Amino acid sequence: MRYIRWKALLPLSVLLGLLVVWGVFFADWTLKKLVEAGGTAAVGAKVELADAKLGILDGHVTLEGLQVTNPNAPMTNLVEVEGLVFDVGILPALEKKVVIDTVAARGIRFNTPRQVSGALPPKPAREDEPESSSQVIERFKSQIKVPPLELSTLTKSVDVGAISADSLATLRAARYAVAYADTARDKLLADLQAADPRPTLDSAEALARRLQSANLRTLGLAGARQAVTDVRRTLRELGQIDDRLKAFEAETRGNAAGLQDKLAAIPAAKTADYAYARSLLKLPSFEVPSIGPQLFSDLIAEQMGGVLYWVDRAEAYIPPGLQRRTQPGPPRVRASGTDVLFPKENVYPRFLMRLAQLSLTLGGEGASAGNYSAKIVGLTSQPAVYGAPTTFAVSRTEGQQGPTDIRIDGFFDHRRAPVRDTLAARFAGITLPDFPLGGLGGQVVLGTGLSQLALERNGEELRGRWLWRAPKVTWARDSTRARPTDARAAMVEDALWRALARIDSVEIDAQIRGTLRAPTLAVRTNIAEAVSNALKAQLNEEVRRAEQQVRARVDELVDRQVAEARAKADEARAQVMARLDAERARLEAQKAALEARLRELTRIPGIG
Amino acid sequence: MLLLKFLQTMFKALNSDGTPGQVGMGMAIGLCFGLTPLVSLHNLLVLAVAMLTTVSFPGVFLGWAIATPLGFALDPLFDRIGMALLSQESLAPFFTWVVNTPVVALSRLNNTIVLGSLVSWLVVLLPSFFVFRVLVDRYRAHVLAYVQKFKIVQAIQGSKLWDLYRTLWPSA
Numbered sequence: 001m002r003y004i005r006w007k008a009l010l011p012l013s014v015l016l017g018l019l020v021v022w023g024v025f026f027a028d029w030t031l032k033k034l035v036e037a038g039g040t041a042a043v044g045a046k047v048e049l050a051d052a053k054l055g056i057l058d059g060h061v062t063l064e065g066l067q068v069t070n071p072n073a074p075m076t077n078l079v080e081v082e083g084l085v086f087d088v089g090i091l092p093a094l095e096k097k098v099v100i101d102t103v104a105a106r107g108i109r110f111n112t113p114r115q116v117s118g119a120l121p122p123k124p125a126r127e128d129e130p131e132s133s134s135q136v137i138e139r140f141k142s143q144i145k146v147p148p149l150e151l152s153t154l155t156k157s158v159d160v161g162a163i164s165a166d167s168l169a170t171l172r173a174a175r176y177a178v179a180y181a182d183t184a185r186d187k188l189l190a191d192l193q194a195a196d197p198r199p200t201l202d203s204a205e206a207l208a209r210r211l212q213s214a215n216l217r218t219l220g221l222a223g224a225r226q227a228v229t230d231v232r233r234t235l236r237e238l239g240q241i242d243d244r245l246k247a248f249e250a251e252t253r254g255n256a257a258g259l260q261d262k263l264a265a266i267p268a269a270k271t272a273d274y275a276y277a278r279s280l281l282k283l284p285s286f287e288v289p290s291i292g293p294q295l296f297s298d299l300i301a302e303q304m305g306g307v308l309y310w311v312d313r314a315e316a317y318i319p320p321g322l323q324r325r326t327q328p329g330p331p332r333v334r335a336s337g338t339d340v341l342f343p344k345e346n347v348y349p350r351f352l353m354r355l356a357q358l359s360l361t362l363g364g365e366g367a368s369a370g371n372y373s374a375k376i377v378g379l380t381s382q383p384a385v386y387g388a389p390t391t392f393a394v395s396r397t398e399g400q401q402g403p404t405d406i407r408i409d410g411f412f413d414h415r416r417a418p419v420r421d422t423l424a425a426r427f428a429g430i431t432l433p434d435f436p437l438g439g440l441g442g443q444v445v446l447g448t449g450l451s452q453l454a455l456e457r458n459g460e461e462l463r464g465r466w467l468w469r470a471p472k473v474t475w476a477r478d479s480t481r482a483r484p485t486d487a488r489a490a491m492v493e494d495a496l497w498r499a500l501a502r503i504d505s506v507e508i509d510a511q512i513r514g515t516l517r518a519p520t521l522a523v524r525t526n527i528a529e530a531v532s533n534a535l536k537a538q539l540n541e542e543v544r545r546a547e548q549q550v551r552a553r554v555d556e557l558v559d560r561q562v563a564e565a566r567a568k569a570d571e572a573r574a575q576v577m578a579r580l581d582a583e584r585a586r587l588e589a590q591k592a593a594l595e596a597r598l599r600e601l602t603r604i605p606g607i608g
Numbered sequence: 609m610l611l612l613k614f615l616q617t618m619f620k621a622l623n624s625d626g627t628p629g630q631v632g633m634g635m636a637i638g639l640c641f642g643l644t645p646l647v648s649l650h651n652l653l654v655l656a657v658a659m660l661t662t663v664s665f666p667g668v669f670l671g672w673a674i675a676t677p678l679g680f681a682l683d684p685l686f687d688r689i690g691m692a693l694l695s696q697e698s699l700a701p702f703f704t705w706v707v708n709t710p711v712v713a714l715s716r717l718n719n720t721i722v723l724g725s726l727v728s729w730l731v732v733l734l735p736s737f738f739v740f741r742v743l744v745d746r747y748r749a750h751v752l753a754y755v756q757k758f759k760i761v762q763a764i765q766g767s768k769l770w771d772l773y774r775t776l777w778p779s780a
Contacts (some may be wrong), residue, residue, distance in 0.1 A: 008659040015655075094710035324700070329719045334645055335683035337721030340694040342704040 027054045035063065041331075043078070045069035046118035059093075061086040069118025070111070072134060077114055082107025092348040099348050103356035110362060136312060140305035144512070144521040148438025149294040149531075151489050151496075163277045163553050169269040170558040174565040177262040181565075184255035185572035189579065192248060197241040197583055204234045204590040211597045224601055231598045238591050245584055252576050259569045266562055273558065277550045286540070288532050292508070292523030295438050295531065300510045300523060303433075304466065311421060311457055312516060320414040322384045341382075349382035360394070371398040372406070389413035389420075405429065418459025425453040432468055434476075435508065440496060442477040444506060444527070446470035455512070462519055464512035473506045492538045499534035503527060626664035628748065632741030634658065634667025635674070636733050642675025643682070644725040649715040671740075682728070683721060690724030 023030075032052040039047030050065025063084040070078040083106050089099035165171060211227055219227055319325060322343045329336035341350065356376040362369050374394040380386040393409040405428035413420040432446035449470035456463045477497055484490045507526050514520040626634070640654045658668045693699060706717050716722045755761055 003662055005660055005662050012656055012659045091710060095708060095713040096716075097713075329721060330716075332645060332647075334680055335687060335721055337683075337687050337690060337719050337724075339716075340691075340703070340718050340720070342700060342707050342718065344704050344708055347708045 024056065027056055028052050031061070035066075037331075039068060040120065043068055043071055045071035045074060045078075045120060048118075057090075059088040059090045061088050067112075067114070067118070069114065071119075074117040074119035075114050077112045077118070078110070080107075080109045080112045081105055089348070092352075095348060096350075097348045098351045100353040101355070103353060103358070105356070105358040105360075108358055108360040110360075137305040137309045140308045140312075140519065141301040144297065144304060144519050145301040146293040146297045146521070148298065149291070150439055151484070151492055163280060163550070163557070165557045167276070168273045168554065168558055169276070170266055170273050170554070171561050173262065173266045173269040174558065174561040177259060177266070177565040178568045180262055181259055181569045181572040184259065185576055188248060188252060188255070188576045191251075192576075192579060192583075195244055197244070197587065200234075200237050200241055201583075201586050201590055204238055204594060207231065207234055208590060208593040208597060211601075224604055228598065228601050231594050231601070235591065235594055235598070238587060238594070241583075241587055242591075245580060245587065248576075248580055252573070252580065256573050259573070263566060263569060266565070270554065270558065270562075273554050274551055277554050278547060286532050286535050286543070288528045289522065289524070291528035291531050292525045293521060295440070295527065296435055296508055296510070296523050296525065297521060298438050299433065299435050300466065300508075300521065304464070304510065304512055304519075304521070307423070307453070307455060307464075308462075308512075308516065308519065311455070311462075314412055314421060315414075315419060315516075318381060318383055318390070318412055318414045320384060320417045320419050343382050343385050345385060345387070347385060349380045349385040351379075351381040352386055353379040359397075370396055373397050383412070383414040384416060387415065389415065419457065420459075421455075421457040423453065423455045425451075427451040432470055435468075437500075440493065440500075441481040442475065442497070444500075445474045445476055446506060447472055447474070457516065460515040460517070462512060462514055462516055466510045466512075468506075468508045470507075471505045473504065475500050475503075492535070495538050496531060496534050499530045500527065503530055626662075626667065628741045628744040629737075630662060631664040631667040631670075631744045632737050632739075633661075634664035635671035635740040636737040637663060638668035638671025638673075639675040639732065639736060640726075640729045641668075641672040642677075643679045643686075643729045645716075645722055648722055648726075649711075650722075650726060667740075679725065682725070686724030686728060687720045688724065689728060690720030690722070693723055693727065694718065694720060 028051075031054045032049050035049055035052060036047055046067075046069045048065075048067045049063055051062075052064070053060075053062040055061070061084075063086075064082070066079075066081040066084060068078045068080070070076045085104045087101040087103075089097075089101060092099035207230055211231070214223075214227065322345065324343070325341045326338045327341065329339050343349075353376065356374070356379065358374040358376075360372040360374055362372065372394055374392070376390070376392045378386060378388045378390045379392075380390065383389065389411045390413075391409075391411040394407070396406040405426065408423070408425040410421070410423035428450050429448060430451065432449045432451055434443045434445045436443045446468060447470055449468065452465075452467045452469075454465050475497070484493060503526065505526075509524040511522045511524070512519050513522070637654060637658050641651055644651065658665065694703060703718055705712075706715065707713050717726070
């Protein structure tokens with residue numbers, strides 16, 4: 001029986017030949033479809049290409065007319081590129097890896113209008129669906145936003161009933177101190193009871209009484225010797241009791257110190273409760289550092305949220321280290337499964353763009369419109385495999401108008417944990433955004449000025465600063481907004497606007513700190529001082545009165561418990577010490593009596 | 609139409625001149641196309657093996673047809689098997705070699721479904737061959753004469769497609 005069907009060689013060769021012909025003739029079409037499908041999946045909106053050309057032998061790839069839809073505005077392209085030329089490595093492609101030696105791009109424009117919507121049909125929500133970009137940005141915004149300046153509460157009567165006793169930290173601290181005192185006292189008394197010294201003391205007392213009038217004549221020589229032995233043994237036992245009492249005293253002192261610490265924490269808890277109760281009443285703070293965030297955190301959170309989103313994405317797309325990672329498998333009719341990646345040093349990463357040189361154009365007539373050049377070096381999805389950080393720089397080459405001092409540069413160093421990212425951007429002479437004034441019903445129109453961002457991430461730690469400086473601002477009060485119905489509130493608002501109108505130049509300095517998971521925002525601005533002074537002039541007395549009411553209510557709720565805690569602590573200590581003192585007095589008395597008798601007996605010759 | 613094609617394939621395989629062993633091995637090999645994701649590098653190799661050896665080609669199609677719905681149904685199981693294998697520390701050097709070696713990397717063996725289904729097929733390859741061989745043997749001994757009487761079977765065997773098939777694979 002023969003096992004090889006040699007005649008099938010021809011059809012097999014034809015089949016393989018057809019596959020090669022398909023590859024050659026349909027490579028461009030396949031590439032176009034791959035770019036569109038991959039881009040659409042990554043962006044979450046349509047990515048379209050006018051044309052794609054793939055040179056299979058030389059690895060030369062040309063993409064024409066790339067349009068990437070903005071997922072949040074489907075009638076606008078996030079970016080549009082006239083032409084992109086890549087030199088792609090052929091050998092890495094055989095390892096299913098994309099290694100781009102060089103990229104040159106021309107005609108990159110942002111926010112261009114689209115003819116038709118680039119939105120994708122809505123997909124049914126999945127439980128394990130990752131957060132969308134807008135959800136991530138919203139999460140960051142909610143973390144760093146603070147409530148706006150609230151003037152309306154000032155004119156309302158203060159409702160101290162809103163302060164609940166159960167939520168006050170002082171009560172918890174006081175209860176804890178009482179429980180600690182009770183437990184410590186009970187334990188010490190129980191230990192004392194267990195190690196009861198009274199039988200030994202009684203026995204010592206009996207011995208001392210028996211030897212009180214004894215002498216050599218009444219005891220005899222042997223009796224005297226026996227008495228000395230008994231006295232010495234009893235004195236040793238008393239010494240042991242003495243040691244135990246000292247240990248109890250030391251323990252009591254330790255417990256007293258612990259209790260003192262618990263009591264000492266009460267004033268701090270009370271201060272925290274004052275602040276908590278005050279926050280419930282939404283009284284505005286006049287402190288300068290707290291005014292900046294209240295006025296501007298809305299817009300700054302919006303802008304900073306966008307930046308933090310990209311920092312977050314950089315971590316997700318450029319993970320550090322050589323650990324094994326998983327990613328969803330390719331889409332197919334059957335289940336996609338999971339791709340497990342096995343990174344290794346000194347091989348090609350799954351994606352690498354060694355050098356990209358791009359020319360970008362920002363359209364419009366604004367001060368930022370013009371031509372820019374960008375350079376990206378070593379962009380990779382596996383930096384530990386590639387072994388070098390990614391650096392990027394963007395600078396303006398030609399402006400439509402205004403100064404040309406626009407620069408962005410930075411790097412991602414994700415070769416190993418902790419990851420390090422830096423970003424520095426400077427935009428001088430551009431039109432700055434209008435900042436709404438939180439709670440005041442209007443905005444400050446910054447006009448032309450400087451915007452400067454510096455952000456650094458080192459592992460989880462985040463440090464950033466965004467500075468806006470505008471030499472000539474205008475103040476725009478929202479005329480459509482309803483005026484406060486309360487005359488007092490309206491007067492306060494008017495006073496604030498009068499104070500603001502006197503300010504010509506504005507500097508807003510936003511500082512971000514903390515971690516990427518829990519960022520915090522601080523805003524310093526020269527406006528804050530003017531607002532603080534105006535508020536103090538108008539409302540200081542009212543706020544002080546309201547604060548007094550709040551403090552009185554907190555005191556009323558906690559003082560009794562605190563006094564009880566202190567009394568309990570004193571009582572517990574006194575009880576233990578009284579018991580210890582009594583035992584010690586008896587011990588000392590018996591010890592002294594026995595020692596006196598011992599001295600007398602040991603003076604007898606032949607005994608001692 | 610699909611059902612008709614399936615029946616046609618089935619009858620061709622079972623009634624062809626190939627030995628039960630050839631049909632059984634053809635069916636066992638054909639399982640690979642149904643159990644594992646079709647567009648995979650290993651399927652090109654399996655196809656070459658099926659074409660270059662004297663296994664029954666209709667048997668391959670029959671095995672494919674039988675395994676296709678099974679493949680969809682068993683995907684969750686393949687996913688678990690694949691993940692279990694890919695998570696084995698002792699196999700990590702092998703998979704690291706797979707994903708970093710030209711051409712071999714195109715096999716997608718680091719995908720849980722591809723690996724799980726391929727390994728499952730390799731495990732059932734020989735047992736399924738023996739089972740299919742016995743079934744074909746028994747079918748031909750006990751059922752073939754009875755089935756040949758059905759008009760539909762005669763219609764299928766008398767179709768132009770059948771003639772074309774016999775022209776291309778006269779030994780089948």
